[in-house]
Amino acid sequence: MLVLLLLLIPLITGLGLFALKNDGQIKTISLLSATVTVIVALLVVFTKATIIYDVPWMPTIGARFTLQADGMAKILCLLTAIAYPLIFVAVYARQYKNSQAFYGLMLLTQVGLTGVFLAADALLFYFFWELALIPVYFLSSIWGGEKRIAVTFKFFIYTFVGSLLMLTGLLYVYFHTADQSFAWQSFKGVSLSGKEQATVFALLFIAFAIKMPIFPLHTWQPDAYEQSPTAVTMVLSAIMVKMGIYAVLRWLIPVVPVAASQHAHLVITLSVIGMVYASLIAIKQDDIKRLIAYSSIAHIGLMSAAMFTNNAAATSGVMIQMFNHGINVLGLWIIAEVIEQQLGTRKLSELGGLAQKAPVMAILLVVLALANIALPLTNAFVGEFLMFNGLFHYNIWLMAIAGTSIILAAVYTLNMVQKIIYGELGTTTVNAKDITGNVKLVLVLIVLMIVVFGILPQHLIELVK
Amino acid sequence: MNAIIFSAVLGVLLMFSGIFFSKKSAITATAVVSLLVLLFVNVAETYSWFTITVDTKNLLSFTKFGLFFNSILITATLIFVLLSGKEIENTSVNTAEYYALIMFALCGISILTAFNGLLMLFLGIEIMSIPLYILTGADKRNLKSNEAALKYFLMGSFSTGIMLMGIALVYGATGNFDLVSVMNKPGSAGVEIPSFLKSAGYILLFAAMCFKVSAAPFHFWTPDVYDGAPSVFTSFMATIVKAAGFFAFIHLFESNAPLLGPSWKILVSFVTIATLLVGNITAVFQQSIKRMLAYSSIAQAGFMLLALFSNNDLAREGIILYAVAYCMATIGFFAVLIKVKDYTFEGFNGLGKKEPILAFAATVFLLSLAGIPLTAGFFAKYYMLASVIKSGGALWLVITAVLFAAVSVYYYFKVIQAMYFKEGNPEVAAGSAIYRYLLVFLAAAVILIGVLPSIVLNWFYF
Numbered sequence: 001m002l003v004l005l006l007l008l009i010p011l012i013t014g015l016g017l018f019a020l021k022n023d024g025q026i027k028t029i030s031l032l033s034a035t036v037t038v039i040v041a042l043l044v045v046f047t048k049a050t051i052i053y054d055v056p057w058m059p060t061i062g063a064r065f066t067l068q069a070d071g072m073a074k075i076l077c078l079l080t081a082i083a084y085p086l087i088f089v090a091v092y093a094r095q096y097k098n099s100q101a102f103y104g105l106m107l108l109t110q111v112g113l114t115g116v117f118l119a120a121d122a123l124l125f126y127f128f129w130e131l132a133l134i135p136v137y138f139l140s141s142i143w144g145g146e147k148r149i150a151v152t153f154k155f156f157i158y159t160f161v162g163s164l165l166m167l168t169g170l171l172y173v174y175f176h177t178a179d180q181s182f183a184w185q186s187f188k189g190v191s192l193s194g195k196e197q198a199t200v201f202a203l204l205f206i207a208f209a210i211k212m213p214i215f216p217l218h219t220w221q222p223d224a225y226e227q228s229p230t231a232v233t234m235v236l237s238a239i240m241v242k243m244g245i246y247a248v249l250r251w252l253i254p255v256v257p258v259a260a261s262q263h264a265h266l267v268i269t270l271s272v273i274g275m276v277y278a279s280l281i282a283i284k285q286d287d288i289k290r291l292i293a294y295s296s297i298a299h300i301g302l303m304s305a306a307m308f309t310n311n312a313a314a315t316s317g318v319m320i321q322m323f324n325h326g327i328n329v330l331g332l333w334i335i336a337e338v339i340e341q342q343l344g345t346r347k348l349s350e351l352g353g354l355a356q357k358a359p360v361m362a363i364l365l366v367v368l369a370l371a372n373i374a375l376p377l378t379n380a381f382v383g384e385f386l387m388f389n390g391l392f393h394y395n396i397w398l399m400a401i402a403g404t405s406i407i408l409a410a411v412y413t414l415n416m417v418q419k420i421i422y423g424e425l426g427t428t429t430v431n432a433k434d435i436t437g438n439v440k441l442v443l444v445l446i447v448l449m450i451v452v453f454g455i456l457p458q459h460l461i462e463l464v465k
Numbered sequence: 466m467n468a469i470i471f472s473a474v475l476g477v478l479l480m481f482s483g484i485f486f487s488k489k490s491a492i493t494a495t496a497v498v499s500l501l502v503l504l505f506v507n508v509a510e511t512y513s514w515f516t517i518t519v520d521t522k523n524l525l526s527f528t529k530f531g532l533f534f535n536s537i538l539i540t541a542t543l544i545f546v547l548l549s550g551k552e553i554e555n556t557s558v559n560t561a562e563y564y565a566l567i568m569f570a571l572c573g574i575s576i577l578t579a580f581n582g583l584l585m586l587f588l589g590i591e592i593m594s595i596p597l598y599i600l601t602g603a604d605k606r607n608l609k610s611n612e613a614a615l616k617y618f619l620m621g622s623f624s625t626g627i628m629l630m631g632i633a634l635v636y637g638a639t640g641n642f643d644l645v646s647v648m649n650k651p652g653s654a655g656v657e658i659p660s661f662l663k664s665a666g667y668i669l670l671f672a673a674m675c676f677k678v679s680a681a682p683f684h685f686w687t688p689d690v691y692d693g694a695p696s697v698f699t700s701f702m703a704t705i706v707k708a709a710g711f712f713a714f715i716h717l718f719e720s721n722a723p724l725l726g727p728s729w730k731i732l733v734s735f736v737t738i739a740t741l742l743v744g745n746i747t748a749v750f751q752q753s754i755k756r757m758l759a760y761s762s763i764a765q766a767g768f769m770l771l772a773l774f775s776n777n778d779l780a781r782e783g784i785i786l787y788a789v790a791y792c793m794a795t796i797g798f799f800a801v802l803i804k805v806k807d808y809t810f811e812g813f814n815g816l817g818k819k820e821p822i823l824a825f826a827a828t829v830f831l832l833s834l835a836g837i838p839l840t841a842g843f844f845a846k847y848y849m850l851a852s853v854i855k856s857g858g859a860l861w862l863v864i865t866a867v868l869f870a871a872v873s874v875y876y877y878f879k880v881i882q883a884m885y886f887k888e889g890n891p892e893v894a895a896g897s898a899i900y901r902y903l904l905v906f907l908a909a910a911v912i913l914i915g916v917l918p919s920i921v922l923n924w925f926y927f
Contacts, residue, residue, distance in 0.1 A: 168863050
């Protein structure tokens with residue numbers, strides 16, 4: 001019942017919001033809903049055992065409404081739950097027209113995301129997968145930037161093609177399960193021949209790879225991140241891309257283990273190429289949003305490489321990194337949002353000298369940057385270490401190439417920090433003010449999480465075990 | 466037998482209602498009542514409350530599946546009349562005749578959902594088609610409507626000719642019109658081999674049926690006819706009539722498809738892919754939404770053809786769901802389209818702001834047509850794909866179909882983009898409060914079936 005609340009609270013408030021008119025009310029109620037969800041999520045996380053909620057749904061075709069909160073699901077539900085209030089507080093000052101629709105759709109997205117992480121039934125999983133996508137399509141297309149319609153449509157078509165292939169794959173597995181059921185347990189126990197496994201792998205992996213995204217299927221991502229309203233970009237990059245990684249860990253590797261290990265080399269190679277490629281492009285970026293977008297591709301590349309190494313430590317590294325990356329990237333997006341809101345530009349070339357005008361923000365940005373490079377004592381370090389370790393055991397050469405992305409990460413991240421906060425004050429930055437109130441609170445919370453989980457990563461590791 | 470008799474009688478009554486009622490809305494009300502009566506007698510036969518029995522020498526057989534399908538189509542017609550009755554009244558002066566013709570078409574449909582012999586198939590198709598030729602030309606002062614009617618009539622007669630030829634060949638080969646015994650005659654070596662005549666006859670029948678459901682390469686009449694006909698009647702033709710055609714198509718081939726050998730599967734998959742290709746790709750380039758819908762209806766036919774390909778129990782369930790989902794969404798969307806003055810995509814710009822209820826309902830219908838989860842259209846497509854996968858092999862056909870489904874998202878979403886993301890001030894005719902409630906109700910039903918499709922299927926199994 002507790003896990004059902006994780007879905008019901010945002011669902012009911014999300015739908016209810018559409019009936020409201022008062023802007024202040026809408027914001028308060030959404031924030032309240034998101035906060036209550038955090039409390040429920042914490043209750044779920046602190047329940048030791050796996051929580052299962054199971055009711056019949058479509059008995060004729062063997063689909064059930066099954067939710068299952070085990071370690072991996074819990075950590076991602078927690079991420080989703082924590083991210084939402086932070087996002088709502090960070091954009092609290094911003095006025096969106098038709099805010100009831102904006103917040104309503106945001107909360108519906110939350111239902112989809114949480115559902116994806118909880119679903120233990122393939123058809124239900126597919127439902128939530130799409131439910132997370134459709135509100136985002138409307139959010140980005142209505143409130144996004146100048147080129148929003150075309151860019152969002154590209155993103156939508158890309159993922160939709162993937163989803164349909166995934167549906168085909170899931171159906172294929174379904175007809176091979178012993179009891180003709182969509183349940184996760186049946187999927188895990190399915191016996192497929194090598195050739196059948198390869199077919200299923202191809203169908204499912206394309207969908208997940210588009211979502212992550214893995215090179216060369218990543219082309220929708222930088223544009224979509226840039227054109228979406230920042231609140232949506234935060235959802236996309238902090239949570240939604242994790243859907244792809246989570247899906248591989250939950251629905252791909254356990255279902256078709258043979259094909260997964262056969263194709264591991266291909267996937268890891270592609271991921272490593274993507275890491276280096278994205279890092280190199282990130283260095284050349286002038287737009288903060290695009291820089292973070294490419295940096296995100298590089299980080300995701302490492303996760304996708306590590307989870308195919310078939311190494312238990314690396315896999316738990318991936319799980320905790322999903323959480324930590326979500327937190328860190330959220331912080332970076334908030335900084336980008338603050339800068340854009342205040343100074344009207346996201347171009348690094350027009351910024352500079354903010355350390356003099358906004359010292360608090362500068363300090364917080366530095367910590368976030370260090371976390372983005374995964375320096376020891378920041379939360380990202382443990383995860384990256386475990387993942388690189390797994391990669392090392394898999395293939396030392398690939399690990400060496402992937403390792404260059406650490407250096408490149410330092411280059412583009414520090415370059416960004418330097419251009420934003422150091423140097424001379426320009427015409428755009430001369431009137432900059434420091435962050436205050438809500439935004440400050442949110443960023444401080446994020447930085448606190450970075451430090452706490454950096455020093456005491458043990459709790460997270462235990463959770464995913 | 467109930468529905469066949471009642472629809473014929475009610476059709477005549479409706480024709481005369483024009484004499485008794487001077488107010489058009491009264492005629493519409495009569496039509497609604499007649500449809501309710503028809504639905505009731507059909508349901509009564511389904512659950513054997515009361516049945517008029519006529520000995521048809523086994524030319525008709527009333528199965529539960531057929532009767533259930535018939536009920537769905539009658540309900541769809543009812544929804545159609547409730548939503549678009551106003552436009553039927555406005556088409557031209559002969560309101561009573563239009564309803565009578567719709568009723569006669571339903572008579573043909575009732576035969577089609579029950580035929581058990583080729584003769585009855587022919588009769589059903591003809592009784593269904595002839596009223597449509599007239600309805601297409603209903604707007605008689607409009608040149609395009611006239612052209613469409615003539616074109617439809619000529620092409621329709623031509624395909625009827627082909628169908629008759631096919632029936633004649635089959636009759637020549639087997640000596641009777643019976644569906645089952647026609648196909649199950651053992652060959653010389655004790656194995657069932659269709660003779661050359663019989664195969665040729667069935668190929669001709671196949672072509673004629675492809676024409677009726679506008680499957681490529683027999684689809685050329687569809688865009689012109691759908692575009693030229695008054696929009697209300699396009700809505701009727703593209704949904705209820707097409708679904709009935711599909712039922713007949715599948716029923717005709719379900720028991721004897723295996724006998725036609727492996728070349729049968731090749732034939733069907735060729736037609737399926739051609740239909741999907743032509744429908745989807747051409748729809749992408751349309752400027753007028755009505756014409757886009759014409760092509761998209763070809764594309765939807767391509768998806769329904771998958772049921773013909775897989776030919777198993779899932780396909781039968783699926784075609785029910787597909788008919789329901791497709792009829793609901795298309796009738797609903799047409800009901801919105803008719804209210805908008807300008808049928809181009811630009812004509813929909815800004816509808817989301819001006820008419821939020823209409824735009825919301827239209828969005829749900831479009832999402833359903835595109836097969837997005839949480840709408841009925843998803844499960845329709847789901848069942849089609851699942852039935853093909855279950856029939857074994859043919860994964861390539863499924864993948865082709867889903868890729869085309871992704872293409873269809875392009876043109877359906879163009880309408881959504883126009884409504885919500887673009888600015889404009891579309892001219893929209895006012896709809897009554899009932900119209901709005903019905904539209905929202907229909908949209909809610911689309912979502913409900915999308916979440917719990919068992920609602921429809923349980924009815925079938927009950």
